[in-house]
Every structure is written in structure tokens, then in C-alpha cells.
Amino acid sequence: MTATPRPGDPVITPALVAEHGLTPDEFQRLRAMLGREPTFTELGIISALWSEHCSYKHSRPVLKTLPTQAPYVLQGPGENAGVISIGDGLAIAFKIESHNHPSAVEPYQGAATGVGGILRDVFTMGARPIAMLNSLRFGSLDTPRVRYLVGGVVKGIGDYGNCVGIPTVAGDVMFDAAYEGNPLVNAMCVGLLREEELIRAKAEGVGNPVIAVGARTGRDGIHGASFASEDLSDENEAKRPRVQVGDPFTEKLLLEASLELINSGHIVAIQDMGAAGLTSSSAEMAERGEVGVTIDVRKVPQREQGMTPYEILLSESQERMLVVAKQGHEEAVKAILAKWDLNAEVIGHVIAEPVYRVTEGDHVVAEFPGTRLVTDCPQYHPEAREAPEAVARRAQDVLAVPERLEEADPAWTLTRLLESPTIASKRWITTQYDSTVRTSTVMGPGDGDAAVIRIRGTRKAVALKTDCNGRYVYLDPRVGGRIAVAEAARNVACVGARPMAITNCLNFGNPKKPEVFFQFREAVYGMGDACRALGTPVTGGNVSLYNENPQGAVYPTPTIGMVGLIPDVAHVTRASFSAPGQAIVLLGDNTAELGGSEYLAWIHGIVAGAPPACDLEAERRLIDALLEAIGAGHVASAHDCAEGGLAVAIAECCIASQTAPLGAQVDLSAWAALPLRALLFGEAQGRVVLSTANAEAVLAIARAHGVPATAIGTVRTASAGLMLTVGARTIRASLATLGDAFHGALPRAMSRAAAEVVVEKPAAAGGAR
Amino acid sequence: MKFGIVSFPGSNCDDDAVFAATETLGQPAAKLWHKSHDLEGSDVIILPGGFSYGDYLRAGAIARFSPIMREVAAHAQRGGPVIGICNGFQIACEAGLLPGALMRNAGLQFLSMPVTIRVENTATRWTSLCQEGQRLTMPIAHGEGRYTVDAATLERVEGEGLVVFRYVDAAGEATEAANPNGSLDNIAGVRNAAGNVVGLMPHPERALDQLLGSADGRVIFESVLAAVHA
Secondary structure (H helix, E strand, O other), X not given: XXXXXXXXXXXXXXXXXXXXXXXXXXXXXXXXXXXXXXXXXXXXXHHHHOOHHHHOOOOHHHHOOOOOOOOOEXXXXXXXXXXXXXXXXXXXXXXXXXXXXXXXXXXXXXXXXXXXXXXXXXXXXXXXXXXEEEEEEEOOOOOHHHHHHHHHHHHHHHHHHHHHOOOEEEEEEEEOHHHOOOOEEEEEEEEEEEHHHOOOOXXXXXXXXXXXXXXXXXXXXOOHHHHOOOOOOHHHHHHHHHOOOXXXXXXXXXXXXXXXXXXXXXXXXXXXXXXXXXXXXXXXXXXXXXXXXXXXXXHOOEOOOOOOHHHHHHOOOOOEEEEEEOOOOHHHHHHHHHHOOOEEEEEEEEEOOOEEEEEEOOEEEEEEEOOOOXXXXXXXXXXXXXXXXXXXXXXXXXXXXXXXXXXXXXXXXXXXXXXXXXXXXXXXXXXXXXXXXXXXXXXXXXXXXXXXXXOOOOOOEEEEEEEXXXXXXXXXXXXXXXXXXXXXXXXXXXXXXXXXXXXXXXXXXXXXXXXXXXXXXXXXXXXXXXXXXXXXXXXXXXXXXXXXXXXXXXXXXXXXXXXXXXXXXXXXXXXXXXXXXXXXXXXXXXXXXXXXXXXXXXXXXXXXXXXXXXXXXXXXXXXXXXXXXXXXXXXXXXXXXXXXXXHHHHHHHHHXXXXXXXXXXXXXXXXXXXXXXXXXXXXXXXXXXXXXXXXXXXXXXXXXXXXXXXXXXXXXXXXXXXXXXXXXXXXXXXXXXXXXXXXXXXXXXXHOOHHHOOOOOOOXXXXXX | XXXXXXXXXXXXXXXXXXXXXXXXXXXXXXXXXXXXXXXOOOOEEEEOOEOHHHHOOOOOOOHHHOHHHHHHHHHHHOOOXXXXXXXXXXXXXXXXXXXXXXXXXXXXXXXXXXXXXXXXXXXXXXXXOOOOOOEEEEEEEEOOOEEEOOHHHHHHHHXXXXXXXXXXXXXXXXXXXXXXXXXXXXXXXEEOOOOOEEEEOOOHHHOOEHHHOEOOOHHHHHHHHHHHHO
């Protein structure tokens, strides 16, 4: 058989090929593969499968350098989600994915469908979702459009996750003008399964039926994958129809039906119809199983009339799954779906012949030889060259930046930093997310450095966190990539968890630009360095390129989603100080570093200097020492030093709890020789502020691990406020002042938005960077 | 004592309620399918939280027409204990088992946070072990929890002691600041005249374990156990 054009198919011209995002070389490759001219339907299929989003054509060779192995890894990259064993026959499935482009154009639906997609990736592994996280990046809140995006994205995430009933428990949110035109919306889902319930999306068994399940197929989201594989431009508003529309109610039904289906034993494989919809799900399942597949688009349940094969194949209508069932079990599958008021229609079969065939009734509209449709895409090794601007910025002597007059009182600087939206309390956001459904949230948003979810029926819990400081990666991609992993690991260690494995979402600009590809390659190498040193393999993730607009690219942002394991929930540790009189101990050492800091960006408007050094061996020792001290019951609270440095970390330990704030008296005179602002606000890595009733024991454990540790002060009552002494100088601040800055900043900024929540044109002249 | 937990399409706290009944209280429990007409011998009915039918029309407005609701209403008529939590409270109001209605939160945002409520009435199957004025801390998680009722009914609700819980501050005062969603008179939960049906927006089933932040919800479930065993 061979595919022939349908009546009415457009003629394939070089312009049409270009419109589909294929280069002339790629088109030649397609012709060579087919041995003839492609049909319009085939062009559409390949345009989706060979888009960056589906094919990883620029990123795959670099990604292959990442470590993916550990004895407890049950499923590494290449499946819908990674899976690790946590003992007791239980396993955790987890993955992070971006929905940046749709969210830039339609924030509410863009973010909502991002949540829906990642949920499906996890429950198609046979796992019941137990937690959601999200990592968000926005421009400055001074811009009305950014406030509109923040409001829409947060509501979209909340409405979807809340309705499905999965708690949203952690994440990270940062604001910088670099993300003005290109917000980043990365959603992570974590699921729990019994090891024997693990199912893979691998088509098997000649004659087995291929079944479309869930919502009907409409014209929404056509070419979403290609859209996500190009730069944003002023014309993107016109691409709003490419954004899908989510229905969390149907998702909830689909979740229950899918898990019931997997447990029923009637099916051999299941996969979400995500990016590039039916096309990529069927092609990927066939490829994994090394089998052929044939699909009749007429049998696909449709919600609109007159859809062409091209449209049906490329639709990204949400809440749909593709299932390969066991032959003869079709009716049983339909019965399960019917119980949940969902559709299930047999649309094709697994075949022995190694082809990927699409028919419209009897008419073959697409047929590709072989079973490696996705991986037979072109691979690129783009040129990589560091941008001179990044080199120059990194070389800048930031300690020479003159202080502002107000900085004569460092308490002023501290207060201003606490109201930086990147540092300030995210409560305005997190109260819109149901974080307590499923009654397993031991620590939710804002409680600790990572979320903690108990595993019912065991003493165990998992710790979850996302992290990435894109500013560091911009200034030095290799170091920034290391820090992203190290900080995520430190965060889960602070709550008492052993870092286990990561998923990553690599948000970068246009890889065809040498300076962007340099950032990508070096950042991935840096992540690999850290993953090897800390023993946290990569189990999967997502690459989002082309996050740029005419004003430039986003900061390179390789978001890390970390999973840690807590052997006994008795040792879960919060970030806030817990009792007056306890000693405050600093693990790690202070340095004269100030580069890449929130201090420079927020107080001085400068993004420059080398990011802080990242000693991965020291990080590993720090984690070991911290976990030993926590496991021995010596640690009352633990909080890592991140954006804003040591002074901000200590202040957060005082005020993060609105109901029970506590004061602190701290003496940093041992470091009086350091520049004061580097000591207070520099972002040296490998530091943790903890409180303890047994400082001697903590110091001894740290010494045994070769970790610098110093008793730096005492927790006081709230009325004592915060007192920081450095040599002859004492900095004082009331908790009311600090608390108001920290807790009030985001509500104040967002309340300005209320009158301005209108759909506008994307900020064409937005990111003045 | 057997707990029957109704699963509507879109219920998402049904498993939590089952866990509460079985693991925390050590009682048998059954999930009751919305299309069924069989309470399976349940002594106590929980209408759990979630987004029944997506809450696309109005929270609880479609779920009240589910087949199982006829049996739930009959059970309530017979004096059987029923509790509606969050979406379940909304459904119970829509079904006429409880007075009033729940509207969109005053701040227009979904709100997920711990709140403190004060027990106003102990003459119910669900608060018999509480002290009047007792304060309980438990999470809320809703977008439509603003209790409202017409003036005449409010007079009856307040006059006949049908208010079971009110949102209060740390000092136990029903202040405006302590009212998360703009509910009339800070009302967080109400009962029917007989006291066997109670509905509330906060989630007692999420407050059964100090590990998760609060065990204050236990007294509510222990009350119904005591009431049925008595």
C-alpha cells in the first residue's frame, strides 16, 4: 500500500514545508525515507514528530551525558515518567514538564493544561498521583501584563489540580525582567504505585487493538508541539487557537478509569495523547514496541464535523489516552470506561508489518516505513560559543559596586530584600492551591525547604522540591547547572530526606544560536557533575527551547525536580525556629562572594559577577552531616541559605511562621573581615542555618564529616526581634517590620492588578533587559 | 458501625473519608456509587468533598439529582447521621437536607489554609462530645464556601441554634478578619432541626493526625461513634 493525497489536500510547496517548520534538508530526508513525495497528512505528522518538542533533535546528544542509573531506578528516561523504588514494594513515579508557550499566550488554560498533561504522564505509569509542584518564572510585577500572567497562571494551576484532587505542595517562583515576554510554567507530578503495577507505554502483540479513550477529538491545539518549538513573536496572539482547553472534571474521571483499566489486566500499554496528540502517542508506542501500527481516523471519536485526517492526527484536545488492549478484551475495556461515562473506540491495530499507517476508511493517507519514526529524526550538533556579554558580566568586580545611601543601615537592605517577590512569602499564590487533600501532606507550601508527603501504611515519607536560579546559569552555565541540583538536594536534606533522583525541565532559548546552545550544553554538563557527585540520577524530563522573543531569550533555566526519601516521618524538620533558647548553628562557611545575588539584582538592578562557587564534595558532606544530625534527633529546624544570603535565611527562620514568629540573636563577628554585604547578603553555597537543643552534638557530627560548623547565636522570643552583631556593629530589626515586608509584598503587588486583569496584546516592548 | 461514603463523579475526598473511617477510627466503610440505590447497610453517611460533576453549573447542583441521593435523604429522614463536608455540604444544601447555600468566596479566590472554628451547638450527632465554645483547627480548601441564607431563614437558623460552627480568631472571637470567605455571621457549619445532619466547609477528615498539623477533627467522628453506639 502507499499513501495518496486526499481530494482537497494543499499542494506541497517549499513555502508550505517552511510553514511546517521543516528545513529543506529535513524535507529531503522525509522524501528519502518515503521514496516518494509526502502527502499533506504525512507532512503534518513529520512536522510534529520532528519538532524540537517531540524529537529532541538539538538536545539529545547532550542529554545522553547525564547519569541515569542507580540500583533503585526502575524506569529511566524514555517513558512517560521516571520511576524509583522506595522499598516495601512501593515506587514513586515523577516527571516535570513545561507549558511555557501556551501560558505566555493564554495563561489560565496554558497553565491548567500543563497540570493536566503531567498528571496523565504519571498515572499512565500505573501510579496514583499524590502531589503536584510547579516552578514559575515571571517578569517584573511592576508590569500589568506580568500581573495578569501571574494571576491567570496561578488560577489555572489551582483550578485544575484542586478539581482533580491532587495536592499542590511545593515549587519555586522567581521574578526577573528576563522572563518578561516568556514566562516559564513548569509543572511536576509525583505518583505512588506498587512496583508490580508499573506499566510501560510499549505497543505489543500483533492483532491487539489500539483504543482511543477519554474526551473526543476537536480542532483545539493543532500544532501545539510545533508552536512550542519556535520563538514567540508579536503574532502569537493569533496563535491563541493553538492553546488547548482543559477540563479537570473529565481528567478526574480519566484518572480513575485509567487506574482501574491498568489494574484490570485487560491492557498492555497506555499513553497520554499529549503534544502532537494521536500522532506522537501512537508513533512512540509503536517505536518502543518495535511493531507496526495502523489507525483509521474515521473511527476516532470526534466532537466536530468534517475534520480532516491532518486535523485529527495533530489535534491536542485534552484528556485523551491511547490504549493498546489485549485482543478480545475490547468490550471489557469499554465497560470500564462506560462506568466513568467516558468513550472508548477501537481505532486501529498493532500489525506485524513494520509500517506506521493511517487510513481514512479504506484510503491510506499516510504510510511510513519502519518503526523508528520519532528517533529517525535529524540530529543536530549546533555550534556552541559563549556570549561575550556573559563573559563580561561575569568578570565584573561586583564588590566595587557603590553602596546606596540607605544601605548605611543594613536592616533597611534586609527589609527591602524580604519584599523582593522572589524572596517574599508566596502565600498569596499557595493559598489558591489545595495542599491538604489526600490527607498525607506532612509539610506543605512554606512549612519547610521542601514538601513532605507521608506514605500511608509505612513510616516513610517523600520530600519534594523544584529549584533553579537562572541568573547563576546565565552568568556561568556550568556552575549554575551544578547549583540547581545541589540546592534542590540541600533543600530535601533540610527536611530530613536523602536526595534520591531528579527530573528536569530544561528551559532555554533558540538552540540554533551558538550562545544559547553553549548555555544548554554547559548547564547540562553542570547538572551531570552534580548528579554524579550527589548520587541523584536523572529519570527523565522535558526540554523546552525557543523561550525567546524579539527582546531576547530567557535566562537559561534548567529546573530541577528533586525527590528525596525520609525513612521515618518522626524526623521531619521544619524551616522556622521552634523554641526560644535553642542554639543557632551555621553549617558551611561564609565567603566574600556577591556575584549573581538577589541583593545586586533587587537593590542595585545589576546582574553580574561570577555566581557563587559550588563545591560538590562539600555539598555531599554537608548533606551527610545534616541527615545524621536530623536522624539523631538533634535538629529542631533547618533552612538553607539561598537567594538573599545568610541574613535573609536567618530572618526567614524568624518570621516564616505567621502564627508563631520567634526572634534571634546572632553574632557573626568570626567573619568580620569579610565585606559586610557579602557576609549578610552574598549567596555562598553549601550553607544551612539550623536550630538545636544540643549544639555540641551537632558540631561534633559536622566535624566528623569535615563540614565547617559554628554556633552563631540563640533563638529568642518574638519581642526580642532580630539582632545581628558583626564586630562592633549590631543590626536590629523588629519582627513586625520584617514580617510585614515578607508577608505583605506579594498581596500588595497583586492587589494592584485587580483593576487591570484584562486581556491585552503581549508586551512587545516589555523586557527592557 | 459502618460508614457509607458517597462517590459522585468528581468527588476527590472520598478516599480520604474512607481512610478516616477505617484507618483512623477502625470502622468498616463502603464507597457508595452515585448511580446506586443501595446504602449497603451503612449506619452513617458521609457526603465527601470534591468537585461533583465538575461543579460546572453550581456547586452541588447536579449531584443532588444522583440516584443515591434519594436513599441518603430517606436515611436522613429516618434520623440516620449524615455529614456533608465541603462539596458534600454544598450538595446537602442543594438537596434541601440543610438550610442555606454556599456562594463564591468573597475574595473570589480559592482558599486553602488552616482555620479555627468554634463549636456553637453540641445537640447534634456529630458534636455531642464537643464542648460548647470549643475551638477546633482544621483546613479549608474551597472556592465556594460563603454561607448565605435569606433573612427569615437566618433568624430561624440562629434562633433555633442550627449554627454548629463559626469561623473565629485565635482568641475565639467571630471577627471579620477570622472569616475567610465572607460567610454570613461567620457561619462555617450548620445542622438540621433534628441534629442528625450536619454540613461544614472545613475538612475534619484532614485533621485526624497531629503529624499533618491537627487532630482536632477526631472529636467530630468520635461523637458520631458515641451517638450511634449509645
